[in-house]
Amino acid sequence: MPEKATIADVARYANVSRQTVSNVLNSPGIVKEETRRRVLAAVEALGYRVSAAARQMRTGRSRLLAIRIEATQDGMNVFDRFLHGLTESAARSGYRVLLYAADDDRSEIATIDQLLGEFEPDGFVLTSTHHGDPRAAWLAERDLPFVTFGRPWDAPAATHPWVDVDGAAGTEAATRHLLDGGHRRIGFIGWEAGSGVGDDRRAGWSRALAAEGLDAALAAETDGSAARGRAAAEDLVARGADALVCVSDTVALGALQVTPAVVGFDDTPVAAAVGLTSLGQPLAEAAARCVELLTDRLSARPGASHVLLSPSLVIRKDPRP
Amino acid sequence: MPEKATIADVARYANVSRQTVSNVLNSPGIVKEETRRRVLAAVEALGYRVSAAARQMRTGRSRLLAIRIEATQDGMNVFDRFLHGLTESAARSGYRVLLYAADDDRSEIATIDQLLGEFEPDGFVLTSTHHGDPRAAWLAERDLPFVTFGRPWDAPAATHPWVDVDGAAGTEAATRHLLDGGHRRIGFIGWEAGSGVGDDRRAGWSRALAAEGLDAALAAETDGSAARGRAAAEDLVARGADALVCVSDTVALGALQVTPAVVGFDDTPVAAAVGLTSLGQPLAEAAARCVELLTDRLSARPGASHVLLSPSLVIRKDPRP
Numbered sequence: 001m002p003e004k005a006t007i008a009d010v011a012r013y014a015n016v017s018r019q020t021v022s023n024v025l026n027s028p029g030i031v032k033e034e035t036r037r038r039v040l041a042a043v044e045a046l047g048y049r050v051s052a053a054a055r056q057m058r059t060g061r062s063r064l065l066a067i068r069i070e071a072t073q074d075g076m077n078v079f080d081r082f083l084h085g086l087t088e089s090a091a092r093s094g095y096r097v098l099l100y101a102a103d104d105d106r107s108e109i110a111t112i113d114q115l116l117g118e119f120e121p122d123g124f125v126l127t128s129t130h131h132g133d134p135r136a137a138w139l140a141e142r143d144l145p146f147v148t149f150g151r152p153w154d155a156p157a158a159t160h161p162w163v164d165v166d167g168a169a170g171t172e173a174a175t176r177h178l179l180d181g182g183h184r185r186i187g188f189i190g191w192e193a194g195s196g197v198g199d200d201r202r203a204g205w206s207r208a209l210a211a212e213g214l215d216a217a218l219a220a221e222t223d224g225s226a227a228r229g230r231a232a233a234e235d236l237v238a239r240g241a242d243a244l245v246c247v248s249d250t251v252a253l254g255a256l257q258v259t260p261a262v263v264g265f266d267d268t269p270v271a272a273a274v275g276l277t278s279l280g281q282p283l284a285e286a287a288a289r290c291v292e293l294l295t296d297r298l299s300a301r302p303g304a305s306h307v308l309l310s311p312s313l314v315i316r317k318d319p320r321p
Numbered sequence: 322m323p324e325k326a327t328i329a330d331v332a333r334y335a336n337v338s339r340q341t342v343s344n345v346l347n348s349p350g351i352v353k354e355e356t357r358r359r360v361l362a363a364v365e366a367l368g369y370r371v372s373a374a375a376r377q378m379r380t381g382r383s384r385l386l387a388i389r390i391e392a393t394q395d396g397m398n399v400f401d402r403f404l405h406g407l408t409e410s411a412a413r414s415g416y417r418v419l420l421y422a423a424d425d426d427r428s429e430i431a432t433i434d435q436l437l438g439e440f441e442p443d444g445f446v447l448t449s450t451h452h453g454d455p456r457a458a459w460l461a462e463r464d465l466p467f468v469t470f471g472r473p474w475d476a477p478a479a480t481h482p483w484v485d486v487d488g489a490a491g492t493e494a495a496t497r498h499l500l501d502g503g504h505r506r507i508g509f510i511g512w513e514a515g516s517g518v519g520d521d522r523r524a525g526w527s528r529a530l531a532a533e534g535l536d537a538a539l540a541a542e543t544d545g546s547a548a549r550g551r552a553a554a555e556d557l558v559a560r561g562a563d564a565l566v567c568v569s570d571t572v573a574l575g576a577l578q579v580t581p582a583v584v585g586f587d588d589t590p591v592a593a594a595v596g597l598t599s600l601g602q603p604l605a606e607a608a609a610r611c612v613e614l615l616t617d618r619l620s621a622r623p624g625a626s627h628v629l630l631s632p633s634l635v636i637r638k639d640p641r642p
Contacts, residue, residue: 063439064419069408080401087390087422096440098385099418101408118384119417226594253594270594273547273574 005046014042065090065294066098066121068108070128078266078283079127082149085287086125093295095122109138116144123294129153129162131196136160147294149286151306153196161293162306163286167197167265168204170279170311171245174263175208177277178243181319183261187218187241189232189251198247201265205245222251229254233262242321249278261321267314277319279311326367335363386411386615387419387442389429391449399587399604400448403470406608407446414616416443430459437465444615450474450483452517457481468615470607472627474517482614483627484607488518488586489525491600491632492566495584496529498598499564502640504582508539508562510553510572519568522586526566543572550575554583563642570599582642588635598640600632 011018016039023031024039031039042048067086070079087097098121102108112135115121122145126135129150139146140160152158171188178186188205191198206216218241222228229251233244243261246252249271252264256276264271267280289307296303332339337356344352345360352360363369388407391400408418419442423429433456436442443466447456450471460467461481473479492509499507509526512519527537539562543549550572554565564582567573570592573585577597585592588601610628617624 069405071405080404083401083420084390084392084422087420091422096436097420099404099408099420101405101412115417250594268590270591273571273591274595 005048007048009046010039010042010048013046014038062120062122063095064098064119064121065095065123065125065291066100066112066115066119067125068102068111068127069099071101078268078281081283082127082287085284086290088284089288089291093291095291095295105134109135112139122298123147125149125290125294129196131194145294145297147290147297149290151196151308159305161297161303163289163293163309164306165281165286165309165311167201167311168207170265170313171201171204172208173204173311173313174245174265174277174279175205177313177315178245178261178263178319179208179212181243181261182321183243183319184214185218185240186214186243186245187220187233187236187239188216188245188247189220189222189229189236189255190247191224192221201247224248224250226250226254230257233258243319249276252276252278260317261319263313265311271314271316275316277316278314280314281311282309285309326369328369330367331360331363331369334367335360383441383443384416385419385440385442386416386444386446386612387421387433387436387440388446389423389432389448390420392422399589399602402604403448403608406605407611409605410609410612414612416612416616426455430456433460443619444468446470446611446615450517452515466615466618468611468618470611472517472629480626482618482624484610484614484630485627486602486607486630486632488522488632489528491586491634492522492525493529494525494632494634495566495586495598495600496526498634498636499566499582499584499640500529500533502564502582503642504564504640505535506539506561507535507564507566508541508554508557508560509537509566509568510541510543510550510557510576511568512545513542522568545569545571547571547575551578554579564640570597573597573599581638582640584634586632592635592637596637598637599635601635602632603630606630 007018007021011021016035020031020035021039024036090097098119100111100115102111112124124139124144124146126146126148127150129148129152131153136148136152146160148162151162151164175186188202190202193199209216218236218239220232220236222232229246233255236244237258244255244259246255246262246264249264249266249268252262253270255262256274262276264276264278267278271278286309293303328339328342332342337360341352341356342360345357411418419440421432421436423432433445445460445465445467447467447469448471450469450473452474457469457473467481469483472483472485496507507530509523511523514520530537539557539560541553541557543553550567554576557565558579565576565580567576567583567585570585570587570589573583574591576583577595583597585597585599588599592599607630614624
């Protein structure tokens with residue numbers, strides 16, 4: 001490895017003690033002007049750089065934001081795009097992103113606890129919030145700075161900052177799009193009830209129908225697979241559905257085998273590949289807002305408490321029957 | 322934030338100087354047994370933890386491995402799965418993954434240089450190696466520990482550790498699979514010549530044909546898009562091709578519109594969604610090997626210089642015409 005100047009090298013070069021070098025760097029006011037100049041000249045001559053470790057010892061700040069890397073289940077998720085945006089936004093604010101893996105909430109909390117003793121991240125970004133999620137409360141109890149991408153489903157009045165995408169607004173727009181195309185009996189294929197994200201997406205569909213005085217009767221629950229999506233679509237079409245709003249692109253892909261009037265959610269590569277109209281989340285924007293809310297808190301700046309972004313309908317086919 | 326015990330708290334509690342606490346932690350041999358016990362009791366009573374910053378100051382090791390997060394182009398890449406494997410493997414070896422973003426080689430090198438002055442990562446993982454890639458040479462010149470996921474295309478005898486997946490072995494297996502299904506005029510749809518990865522994948526196809534005494538004449542170059550893949554497939558089929566091996570799932574998706582006897586590469590979600598036979602890279606294994614080769618070097622253990630893994634053919638349909 002290349003020789004890197006240490007504080008001892010600087011001290012030797014400037015012919016002062018290490019403590020004096022440290023004083024110049026940390027409390028320059030207590031050092032004589034002539035000495036201060038000699039030390040700074042040595043710092044420059046040797047290309048000495050204050051390491052993150054030294055800075056952290058001094059400031060108590062690591063300039064690290066930690067986030068769990070999510071496992072790609074069927075590869076149809078959007079986490080990788082969020083993470084890329086987070087890394088770019090964090091860098092613009094002078095932070096780096098530290099990754100960790102965890103299998104569930106409990107192991108994530110244990111890992112966070114371990115990281116606190118190791119790298120002392122300045123803040124945490126939690127993703128995939130859900131009902132019964134213990135993570136936010138754990139961090140809040142310890143007064144650790146964090147932001148969640150995903151709203152606090154069990155505690156709408158939670159005081160921690162969060163960023164989320166308005167799924168209901170998305171499915172409402174999707175349903176209106178199908179209504180505008182002339183469909184009247186629009187069904188919804190969702191996940192099992194009890195998922196915050198899934199129930200929210202269903203609510204938008206039923207709201208759009210209610211606004212037209214239509215009944216939200218044609219709904220089905222699935223395990224989220226394309227196969228179950230197809231079975232649900234067959235059932236709903238048999239019951240008279242002429243179009244389907246789906247909770248995900250995976251489910252929509254199954255539904256597409258049954259009827260062409262389908263809208264998916266998340267605008268995954270599969271949607272683009274098969275020409276499926278879908279709802280895209282503004283992930284770079286969501287990541288930037290997460291960094292903003294978190295760094296506001298880290299800098300004790302007044303900031304927004306939460307941000308709810310709208311998804312965009314990416315139309316890939318004519319909605320008319 | 323919660324009160325965290327500092328080295329000063331430990332010193333006060335044990336009624337010794339901070340230097341003595343430091344000695345107990347770093348050079349216990351020079352401290353009297355009774356004092357050492359008293360300090361360690363204070364460490365335990367106060368729950369004092371040696372921070373990463375303090376440890377790094379002492380050991381010169383940050384326990385961080387840095388990697389660039391790749392931009393998801395069309396969402397059909399495999400980087401996210403590699404990164405997840407890397408995070409898990411690194412943790413098992415006592416390392417964490419630090420992310421950075423960069424637009425090109427030049428800005429990646431500048432970012433690495435900056436990181437060296439900030440967080441001092443112990444090692445780097447470079448991905449997407451390519452012809453004319455200046456990154457490995459830059460790191461090697463500075464004797465910085467690194468591993469590449471992707472072989473050194475311009476310098477096969479490079480001495481740095483690398484891990485790669487044998488693309489040629491993959492397309493050779495894909496071509497044999499189509500030959501076994503009864504096809505004889507098998508074409509190849511690739512990228513423009515000059516890409517290390519693309520040329521390697523083409524070489525496997527032509528090798529399999531040569532082994533059967535067949536001519537590797539039906540080849541086309543594309544920009545990698547599905548639209549160009551479709552146009553190339555139309556051309557090759559018009560020239561007599563009865564099956565097609567493709568350099569990527571994206572290109573294969575276009576080719577599938579023309580003929581069903583198509584094999585893709587990378588086993589993306591799209592391949593699973595549309596029932597496309599494809600070649601899957603062992604990404605968790607590749608990530609684990611990267612960590613192994615890098616940590617071998619960091620610990621001055623003798624280790625393998627490089628590892629070439631084989632992709633697996635994921636068969637989703639009968640190859641017979």
